[in-house]
Amino acid sequence: MRNDRILMEKVGIPTDELSLHEAIGKGLPYSVFSNILSETDIQQNELIDSLAISPSALQQAENRNFTQCESDKLYRIVNILTIVIDYFNGDQKDALSWLRSNVKGLGYKRPIDLVSSSVGTQMVKDLIGKLEHGTFV
Numbered sequence: 404m405r406n407d408r409i410l411m412e413k414v415g416i417p418t419d420e421l422s423l424h425e426a427i428g429k430g431l432p433y434s435v436f437s438n439i440l441s442e443t444d445i446q447q448n449e450l451i452d453s454l455a456i457s458p459s460a461l462q463q464a465e466n467r468n469f470t471q472c473e474s475d476k477l478y479r480i481v482n483i484l485t486i487v488i489d490y491f492n493g494d495q496k497d498a499l500s501w502l503r504s505n506v507k508g509l510g511y512k513r514p515i516d517l518v519s520s521s522v523g524t525q526m527v528k529d530l531i532g533k534l535e536h537g538t539f540v
Contacts (some may be wrong), residue, residue: 410485411485413438414442415434432469433473436474452519453515456473465524483502
């Protein structure tokens with residue numbers, strides 16, 4: 404199994420694209436949120452901020468699945484986390500430190516703050532790709 408799929412499985416997110424698409428459409432269960440907190444060092448407030456979800460909406464999600472939009476954001480957060488962990492050779496602590504830092508290549512924004520939107524998520528992915536290939540100046 405590829406390393407980028409291990410965290411997905413641990414938190415309860417399907418790893419094949421069709422199942423993932425269907426699960427996001429139906430809404431991911433609250434257990435995914437809980438599993439992200441237990442399987443990573445992401446703090447609850449960071450995850451809530453990255454989801455751009457209100458505390459009341461989070462509380463409602465405990466008794467129902469997340470909405471499609473919220474589920475997509477949960478997936479994006481875990482996807483970015485796996486990409487960054489891979490970039491840092493499997494070191495989750497270094498990956499989270501980078502996600503929490505102000506990054507020059509992102510206009511001195513924190514990557515963890517950008518994953519609440521698809522555009523911000525793509526910016527983080529693009530920067531990691533540039534760093535991996537040594538093309539960032």
